Amino acid sequence: MSTDPKFEFLCRMGDNALVLGHRVSEWCGTAPVLEEDIALANMALDLIGQTQLWLGMAGEVEGAGRDADKLAFRRDVWDFRNVLLVEQPNGDFGQTMMRQFLFDAWHLAQLTALIDSSDKEIAAIAEKSAKEVTYHLERSSDTVIGLGDGTEESHRRMQAALDLLWPYVGEMFLGDDVDAAMKDAGIAPDPAILRAGYDQLVRDTLAAATLTKPEDDFAHRGGKSGARHSEHLGHMLTQMQWLQRAYPDATW
Amino acid sequence: MSTDPKFEFLCRMGDNALVLGHRVSEWCGTAPVLEEDIALANMALDLIGQTQLWLGMAGEVEGAGRDADKLAFRRDVWDFRNVLLVEQPNGDFGQTMMRQFLFDAWHLAQLTALIDSSDKEIAAIAEKSAKEVTYHLERSSDTVIGLGDGTEESHRRMQAALDLLWPYVGEMFLGDDVDAAMKDAGIAPDPAILRAGYDQLVRDTLAAATLTKPEDDFAHRGGKSGARHSEHLGHMLTQMQWLQRAYPDATW
Amino acid sequence: MDPEERAFQERINAGGKIEPKDWMPDGYRKNLIRQIGQHAHSEIVGQLPEGNWITRAPTLERKAILLAKVQDEAGHGLYLYCAAETLGVTRDQMTRDLLSGKMKYSSIFNYPTLTWADMGAVGWLVDGAAIMNQVPLQRTSYGPYARAMVRICKEESFHQRQGFDIMMKMAKGTAAQRKMAQDALNRFWFPALMMFGPSDKDSVHSAQSMAWKIKMNTNDELRQKFVDETVPQAEYLGLTIPDETLKFNEETGHYDFAEPDWEEFFQVLKGNGPCNTERLAARNKAWDEGRWVREGLLAHAEKKRSRQMAAE
C-alpha cells in the first residue's frame, strides 16, 4: 500500500458519493415526471453533502493541504476510488434506479456498520448519512418494485437493467489490504460480512418486483482499488472538472 | 473591432474546420457501414489538416506566440469564430450529412473565391483545401440525394434534418466589419455574393433529393462573431481541450 | 356588465380574494389559466439553461446551490400547476399544450447559457426581473395564485442573492472571470428587459387584466423599476451595462435607457430564439422517454389496489 489506508478508505466513501451524486445530477430537468425531478435532485444533494464530509475528512487525514474540492476536481481517473457500479452511465430511468437500489442497499448496510466505528468522526458522518440513505433505499426499492411489477415493457427494461448491472455488485463486498487495515483498527467492517444481509434484501425486493437475479455472480473489479476504472469515468471528469482545470487560479 | 480583422478572418476559417472536423471525428467506429467509417475519417482528417494551416497562419498574424494547438486547445467559447452550423450536434447520420452538405456548398464557394485572394498564403491554403472540399461536397450531396430519394423513412429523416439546420445557413452569408475589411483588402469576397450560387446548388440538390427547402429564411447568428455560440460548443470543448487544460505543462 | 359580473368586480375592487368554488367570468378563468400555466411552464423549461451547468459547476458547494435552485424551480412549477388545476384544467393537459407549442413559456429561457458567469447573470438579472413581476402578484385577486406567489417570491429573492453572489465572485476574480462576467451581462441585459413584455401601448391583455387584478402594474413601470434597481448593482460590481444611452435623469429621478430590440423579441416568440427548438425538443424527449415509467408505475399501483381489494 503506497498511501495511508484511512485516507484510501475515506476516498472510497467520498468518491462513491461524488460520482453517484454527479450521475444523478445529470438527470436534472429531464425526469419522467416532475416529482421525480425533485426526488432525484434531493438524492444528488444528499450525496454531494456526503462527499463534502468524506473528502473533507480525507483531506485532513492526508494533511497535504487538499480540501474536498481539490480532491474532487483535481485528481485524474487513476486516483478515484469509487466502485465501478456508481460510474456506470445513467441509461434509461430504470437503469438509473436499478443502479441506485443496488448501491443504496450496500450503502445503508455500510453506513449502519460505520455508526459503530472506533473513529468518532467517521461514526458521526455515517450517522448523518445513514438517515438520508434510509430514505434513498426506500425510494429506490419502491421504484424497482413498481417498475418491475408494472407493464410488460417496464418489466423487460428493469430485468435488462438488472442483468447489465449485476456484475458490478460483487466489487462492493471484496476486501483488500485497505479493508483489512480498517477492520483491524475497528474503523470499518469487513466488506464480506455485509453480503448476507444484502443478498436477503435484494432477494426480497426482486421477488416483489417479479425480477430474476442473474445466476452468474461474476464480479468486475478495479474501481475501489483504482487499478482499472471503466471508460465512463474519464468522460465524466472532462465535464465535472472542466472549470477547475481551465481556470486553475480562480476562486468560485 | 478589438482585434486585427485578418486574425479574426483566419480564426473563422480555422475554427470552422476545427469544430466540424471534431464533430465528424465523433463518428469514429460507429458509422452505418464500414465504407462510411472510412469516408468520415477522411473528411475529418482533411478538416484537421486545414485547421492546422488556417490557425497556424492566424497565430503568425497575431504574433503573440500562439500556434495552431494553442489556439485550438486553450481558447474558451467566446473566442471561437466558427459559424453556428458546424457546432450543431451530429444527430443521426442523415443530420450529420445534411450539415456537411450545407456547409460544404458554402465552403467550396468560399475557398474557390479565396484562390484569387490578394494574400498569397491564403490563396495557397485555399487552393489546397478546395481540392479536398470538392470531394467532400460530391460525397455529401450524393448522400443527401440518396437518402432524400430513398425510403419513406430516410426521406422523412432528411427533411427533418433540413428543417432543423436551415436556420443556421444564413449566418454564412452575413457580412460584418471583418468581412468589409477583408473585401477592401482584396483578401476575401463579400459573403453576400456567394449566396446566389449557393442557393442554386442547394435548389438543384434538394430537387434531386425530393426535399423541400423551408420557406422561412430566418438566420441564427452569433457564431462567426463569437457573440453568442450555442450551448453545444462548450460541451465539445470540455472533451477537446481536456488534456491540454488538465496538464498545461506537458508536451505530447 | 350583468349583476354577477358587477358583484365579482366589486369584490375584487374591495381587495377580496376569489376562491376556486366562487363564480368567475369565463375570461377571468381563461386568462388566469393562460397566465398561471405559462408561469408554471417557465419554471419547468427554466430548469434547462441552468441544468446545462450542473455537471460543470466549479465546486461542490456551487453544484449543491445550483442543483437546489433548479429543484426549487421544479417545486414552483408544481405549486403553479396545482393553482391552475383549481381552475379546472389538468396538469397533463397543460403539459401537452406546452409540448405541442400551443402554450408558451417565458422567452428568456430560449437564450443559451454559455459560461459559468451565466449562472450568476441568470440569478441576478432573470430572477431579478421575475421578482419584479411576481412580488405584486402576491396581492393578485385569485387566492390560490396569490398564495403560490408568496411561497415562490420568498425563494426567488434567495436565488437572486445567490446569483448576485456568483457575479460578485466573478467580477472580483481573475481577469478571465471578469471577462466572463461582463460577457454574461452583455448577453443577458436586453433579454432581461424583454421579460416585462412590450410597451403597454402594444400589450393586448393589459387593461382587463389590471381591472381583474391578475396583472398589478404596467410592463413599462416594472421595467423602469428593474433598471433603476439594477444599474447601481452593476456599478457596484464594476461591470458595464451594454447600453451607451443609459443615463440617470435628474428630472424624472429615473434612468433613461435604450429599448430592447423588439423585432428580436417577436422572433423569439415566433420560435426563432437561439434555443426554442432545443428547449421544446428536450422537454418532449423527457416526456416521451418517460412514458414507459409513468405507465409502469400506474400499472403497478392498479395491480396493488386490486390485490388489496381481493384480499379484503
Next chain:
Amino acid sequence: MDPEERAFQERINAGGKIEPKDWMPDGYRKNLIRQIGQHAHSEIVGQLPEGNWITRAPTLERKAILLAKVQDEAGHGLYLYCAAETLGVTRDQMTRDLLSGKMKYSSIFNYPTLTWADMGAVGWLVDGAAIMNQVPLQRTSYGPYARAMVRICKEESFHQRQGFDIMMKMAKGTAAQRKMAQDALNRFWFPALMMFGPSDKDSVHSAQSMAWKIKMNTNDELRQKFVDETVPQAEYLGLTIPDETLKFNEETGHYDFAEPDWEEFFQVLKGNGPCNTERLAARNKAWDEGRWVREGLLAHAEKKRSRQMAAE
C-alpha cells in the same frame, strides 16, 4: 487421407498458394473463415478503444495520427472481409455473427482505454503483439489471406512505431505523464501476453492449422519472441514491466517471465471482460441505427437503376 487431400497438403508443403477457386478440404475452409473473420472483427471492434480518445487527443497532430490509425483499422477490416468472402461467406453474415456473439474478436479490445498513455500502450504493445502474429501469416497458404496480410503488416508496423513514439513522449515527459505511461504498461502488459493465446498444449486447433500453414508458429514461441523484443524497449523508456519474476536467462538466451492469469483470459472469452458488453452494444447500436441509411441508399440505387432502364 484421400488423394485430393494429399495433393492439397503436398502443394502446401511445397510452399504453394491455395487460391479461391482451388479445391480445399472443408475443415481448411471453415478454419480459415473463422480465423480471417475473427481477425476482421478484431479490426472493427478495435476501432472502439482508440476511438474513445479521438475527441480528447491533446494536439491536432496527435488527433490526425490517431484518426488515421483507426481509419487504417477499418481498412484492414475491409481487406479481411474481402479475403473471407472469397471463401464463400458474406460480410453481412459475418457481421451478424459478430453482433450476435457467435463469432469472436480479439479479447484485448475488451480492456478499457483510460488515459492518453493507453494510446501509446495500445500501439506499442497491442499492435506489437499483433505484428508478431501477423508477420508469419504473410507466408500463409491461402493466397488472398497472405496478400491481405502483406498490406496490413506494413501499416501495423507503422502504427507500432507511432505508439512507441507516444510512450516515449510520455515516459520522457512530466511526472504525471510518466505516471500515466507506467500505469498504462501495468494494465496492458498481461493482456498483451494473452493475445498469443493459451499455451500450445491447451490450444485446440494448433496442430492441423500448422500443417495447413494457416498458423505458422506456436503461441508460446510468439509470446517469447514478443517478450524478448519488448523488455529492452521498456528499459529504454525507463518503465518497469509489472512482473517481478522477469529475468534474462543466460542459458536460454531468453527472458523468463510470469504467465498471465489464464483464469482472467477465459473469463474475458466468456464475456466477462471489463468491456465485452459495451463493445458489442456499441457495434449493435451502430448497426441498428444505421439500418435506415443502408436501406435508404439501397432503395435510391434501385430507383436510379429502374429510371435508367426506363430511359433506355
